[in-house]
Amino acid sequence: MTAPASPGGSSPLRIGGFALLGLGVVAAVIGFATLAVSGTGGSAAAAPSQTATASASAPAATPSPGPSADGSVPLPHFGSSPTSATTEPTIATPPPAPAPAPAPVPAAGSVGGGGGAAVARVPLRVYNNGTIHGLAAQAAQDFRNSGWTVTAEGNYPSGIISTSTVYYRPGTDEQAAAQLLGSQFGLRVEPRFAGLDDASPGLIVIVTNDYQRR
Template identity: 45%
Template structure:
């Protein structure tokens, strides 16, 4: 039996209208309940809930520079090798006697100058003895003879000034305790070399150091 049975037509129409209103209200209420009210839990594009102030998706990691600075590959400077003070084989050792520029070398170099020995005394063989002494000291003797052109006061090594003979004569005189003087007029034009004129006071033997 219908709920509208026994009602007049106007009442039936009013009842139907009320029922329709109630249905509409119920539908609206159901939709509101399903919508979740203020929308704070609305699903994002991926179907996950999002919080206020955040984007719908998973946050991407911060961008980093694609160009990484390579570690330094510079090679540390090699230490400077110590300077060797030892001369190479065959090279002179600085400061060694007899090397160029050293006094010993200068003295040895003077002995290449030839020496001639003359006897100016009555002592036979005095020039030969003097020549042997000079040879024993490393000097080169190329003549032994007599000098009879005058009397020489004392045993002397004569030289031409400004030549190698000067240094050689002075060195020989120092070694054997005799004098060294420039050539005098009687022997100025004689052959090159130191001229030693030996007199009677000459003592055989190596006099110098």
Template identity: 45%
Template sequence: MTSPESASPSRPAKAAGFALLGVAAVALVIGVVSLFGGGDESPSAGGSSTAPPAQTTTESTTTPPTSESPSAPAATTTTPPAASSSAVVPPPPVTQPGVPKVSVRVYNNSTITGLAVRAADDVRASGWAVEGTGNYSSGTIPTTTVYFRPGTDEEASAKELASVLKARVEPRFDGIQSSAPGIILIVTNDYQGPSKNK
């Protein structure tokens, strides 16, 4: 059986293109965060004496954890919250206590070009690490589904991710049973992205 994470030998250029698109998407996110939040790291040559130090400590506790995103340090206290939080930093996902965030691989099983990359960006924005993207062409998946290995940490994390994405969640099937550990998200034409907060 062929693992979904290895590219087809007849399409190495396509696999390389998807990898470059993923790298470009990450670079774009880091660039945008640096653009809006990077100016706050400049030397304080007399403009910051009016803000009390206790205020910066209080506000910094509301920033997202730094371990989940390389761009998290860009969220600082001198930028007005209304200008930066809605445009750059998504709200942190509501997580169940004790549910670990297991890494995710995203595969496209649709007719929409680039859907795996778009879904991977949504998964990252929701707090999960994405290990890679690609195509799943070993069969037709009827609806966007999050797959896990039963009896592992993957199960709770997969259920949480499926809830965020309004996707189906199921144990791995025979075609992906031997894939590397982690959650597998296979997106189809019905993929809508994360549910919006009401």
């Protein structure tokens, strides 16, 4: 019969359990140490790559030039920067002013009136209503000398005209011609009255003693 183990002694099973527990703790410590070393190594490996990339992208630092032989410090040199092209504004040149139109030349058979307008030379008939013999012939000659055409001359016995007058048909070109003749020889200018309505076209000049001979 086997004697029972003494309560104060160590059991082999208990010793084996403690040994296994110790091995597990050692394995855990080794595993944690391996993980820590691997993480540190990855970070350290990545750091040189990032540093190399940053170094490649950054421009190389240019060493500051030292003082020259005479002790002066050279100024830094900057590259020339491109200048933007400036286009000069184009100023439009105004066209030359047109030359003034030449003044109209009076046609044959016309004389210059007021303002340079051409006035047609209307034929004249001259009549004497004064007491001076040959007054109509004298006036007719004065008119011819000034370029007017006189078609008839004689006496006017049908009434008394107060002053030498040139008569015209209203609404015709005779009015402008009558005004021009009156301004040249100091004659009164009037439209035809009833006693001259049936006369043929043209200016009718009746001169009296106040006519100023030319």
